[in-house]
Amino acid sequence: MKKNKVVVHLMGRDYTLLTEKSPDEVQRMARYVDRTMRELAITTRAAEGMVPVLTAMTLADELFHAQDENLRLQRELAAMGPKQEA
DSSP states (O other): OOOEEEEEEETTEEEEEEESSOHHHHHHHHHHHHHHHHHHHHHHOOOGGGHHHHHHHHHHHHHHHHHHHHHHHHHHHHHHOSOOOO
């Protein structure tokens, strides 16, 4: 698959990434990460070096909650049984 070189801007710094994802998708993710980093920097007043760690933990928490919700919904659907046709 084709690799794309994408420059993203996080907390005032540019990072060049080599990825198979589309540039638009990478930029969308970067905007989300940057927004999360900036919010955490303001709300926690953490040292600059701690902001990436707090961001990683926050995003991991969001991911785990989304996975748990996905699993809950899958179980709920499975409990409904096969779809009945009228």
